[in-house]
Amino acid sequence: MQPVLNRYKTFFYRAGDLTAFMLRFFGEVVKPPYEWREIFYQCYLVGYKSTFLIGLTSFIMGAVLAIQPRPSMAAFGAVSLIPGMISVSVIREIGPVITAIICCGKVGSRMGAELGSMRVTEQIDAMEVSAINPYRYLVVTRTIATTLMVPLLAILADLIALYGGFLAMNIHDKTSLRHFFVAAMHHLEFIDMFPAIIKTFFFGFVIGIIGCYKGYNARRGTESVGVAANSAVVAGSLAVFIIDMIAAQITDLL
Amino acid sequence: MTPAPTTDPNVQPQEQPEPQTAAAEPVIMIQGLRKSFGEHEVLRGIDLHVSKGENLVILGKSGTGKSVLIKCLVRLELPDAGKITIFGQDLDTLNYAEINALRVRIGFLFQNAALYDSMTVGENLAFPLRQHKKTMTKQRKAALILEMLDNVGLVDAIDQLPSKLSGGQSKRIGLARTLVLRPEIMLYDEPTTGLDTGTAKEISELICKMKKKYNITSITITHDMPCAKATADRIILLRDGIVYAEGSYEHLEQSRDEWIRSFFNF
Numbered sequence: 360m361q362p363v364l365n366r367y368k369t370f371f372y373r374a375g376d377l378t379a380f381m382l383r384f385f386g387e388v389v390k391p392p393y394e395w396r397e398i399f400y401q402c403y404l405v406g407y408k409s410t411f412l413i414g415l416t417s418f419i420m421g422a423v424l425a426i427q428p429r430p431s432m433a434a435f436g437a438v439s440l441i442p443g444m445i446s447v448s449v450i451r452e453i454g455p456v457i458t459a460i461i462c463c464g465k466v467g468s469r470m471g472a473e474l475g476s477m478r479v480t481e482q483i484d485a486m487e488v489s490a491i492n493p494y495r496y497l498v499v500t501r502t503i504a505t506t507l508m509v510p511l512l513a514i515l516a517d518l519i520a521l522y523g524g525f526l527a528m529n530i531h532d533k534t535s536l537r538h539f540f541v542a543a544m545h546h547l548e549f550i551d552m553f554p555a556i557i558k559t560f561f562f563g564f565v566i567g568i569i570g571c572y573k574g575y576n577a578r579r580g581t582e583s584v585g586v587a588a589n590s591a592v593v594a595g596s597l598a599v600f601i602i603d604m605i606a607a608q609i610t611d612l613l
Numbered sequence: 614m615t616p617a618p619t620t621d622p623n624v625q626p627q628e629q630p631e632p633q634t635a636a637a638e639p640v641i642m643i644q645g646l647r648k649s650f651g652e653h654e655v656l657r658g659i660d661l662h663v664s665k666g667e668n669l670v671i672l673g674k675s676g677t678g679k680s681v682l683i684k685c686l687v688r689l690e691l692p693d694a695g696k697i698t699i700f701g702q703d704l705d706t707l708n709y710a711e712i713n714a715l716r717v718r719i720g721f722l723f724q725n726a727a728l729y730d731s732m733t734v735g736e737n738l739a740f741p742l743r744q745h746k747k748t749m750t751k752q753r754k755a756a757l758i759l760e761m762l763d764n765v766g767l768v769d770a771i772d773q774l775p776s777k778l779s780g781g782q783s784k785r786i787g788l789a790r791t792l793v794l795r796p797e798i799m800l801y802d803e804p805t806t807g808l809d810t811g812t813a814k815e816i817s818e819l820i821c822k823m824k825k826k827y828n829i830t831s832i833t834i835t836h837d838m839p840c841a842k843a844t845a846d847r848i849i850l851l852r853d854g855i856v857y858a859e860g861s862y863e864h865l866e867q868s869r870d871e872w873i874r875s876f877f878n879f
Contacts, residue, residue: 473731476730477729480725480727480730481723481724481725481727482727482728482729482730484689484723484727485721485723485727485728485729487687487689487716488687488689488716488719488721489716489717489721489740489741489744489745489791489794490713490714490716490717490744490745491740491741491744492713
């Protein structure tokens with residue numbers, strides 16, 4: 360019984376600690392001066408460095424969405440609905456979620472490992488004793504970068520996935536790009552796009568804050584760096600799915 | 614000012630402090646400092662002082678809380694009990710901003726130098742200046758960085774990444790980075806550990822040179838007796854979490870206590 364109780368105690372302790380870590384972000388982010396240089400550098404790392412991977416993945420995703428349902432849709436004579444089906448599924452759900460999961464693996468793990476390594480090699484302590492607030496310099500900048508960049512990457516992923524879908528459709532059915540996009544947009548409403556974009560800000564925020572939390576609180580020792588990177592991906596992905604579920608519920612109510 | 618002898622009943626100090634010849638102004642005062650990690654009590658009532666311009670060397674076996682002691686001075690560790698006064702300011706009464714204002718006046722050289730590995734050597738030195746000397750011109754900052762690198766003899770390494778530096782070079786750059794803010798107190802955490810004899814000697818000489826050049830008050834944690842001999846004005850020996858003995862290198866070297874003498878038989 361005691362080990363089970365201890366496990367619950369540890370879980371609630373960590374949840375509380377993570378909440379305090381997140382709340383500290385809101386306290387620090389409103390206080391200038393800002394580390395603009397570091398924010399731009401992190402935006403470059405999160406945004407530009409992830410572009411190719413997200414572009415390729417979303418292109419494949421869009422193409423697969425066009426190819427796989429075609430036989431079934433053709434049986435019902437509903438091939439013309441494929442662009443709309445792709446646009447709704449990509450923009451509402453698949454684009455933002457796939458982007459967030461890729462960012463979690465690529466960016467969250469990097470942040471966990473980087474900050475974990477800095478903790479282990481006393482670089483964070485060195486900042487602290489130099490009277491530099493390491494939370495502001497390391498955590499705030501990275502979390503701002505992910506919060507701003509993940510939505511942009513998700514929009515890019517949506518566009519590339521639609522283009523992938525268009526090219527895949529052209530394997531069997533000749534259609535122009537203009538016609539495809541008109542058909543795709545015809546099935547979309549403002550309510551499809553707005554919550555999808557809003558939730559990507561939350562995805563970006565949790566990816567950044569969880570990655571930083573895991574690294575910032577790494578225990579001493581090189582093993583903890585790997586643990587921080589790994590748990591940043593696991594916890595970040597889980598948080599993305601939980602936010603997605605909440606967003607789906609809220610959208611459903613609207 | 615002579616620190617009060619420890620009152621711990623478990624371990625009695627074996628060596629009486631050497632009489633102080635000059636009563637210089639104390640910049641660091643520690644009284645009754647205690648720190649535990651779980652059940653393990655690392656510091657059990659430390660009393661010590663460091664005078665202005667003095668280099669105090671702290672010796673002791675591994676795990677006696679030497680590093681914890683100096684980390685308490687910069688609030689990297691929070692003591693469980695006791696009072697620390699630096700420049701007349703009681704650390705317990707200071708808020709975060711005031712602690713940071715005090716930290717700017719204190720340099721800390723970590724055991725592994727703790728250089729920021731994503732930045733070049735020049736950027737490592739520029740980083741604290743960028744944070745704390747916002748009104749300083751770029752030219753003045755560049756000149757200061759070059760002066761500090763010149764002090765440690767590594768001007769050529771300015772564009773190198775820390776991963777390309779040897780252990781001794783990293784320590785020198787770490788020292789230059791802490792000195793760039795012109796601290797009045799330096800805390801050295803095992804500055805010569807892991808270095809060959811020649812490089813360790815160079816680091817010891819550098820500590821003495823910087824102390825003379827900038828009149829820095831310092832505390833050095835070390836196991837390296839040649840380093841202690843070269844740099845110490847006064848030595849304190851920690852044993853079981855208390856100050857076991859205190860005096861000059863020569864005074865302690867003559868001690869009849871076997872445990873103390875074991876440090877000097879190298």
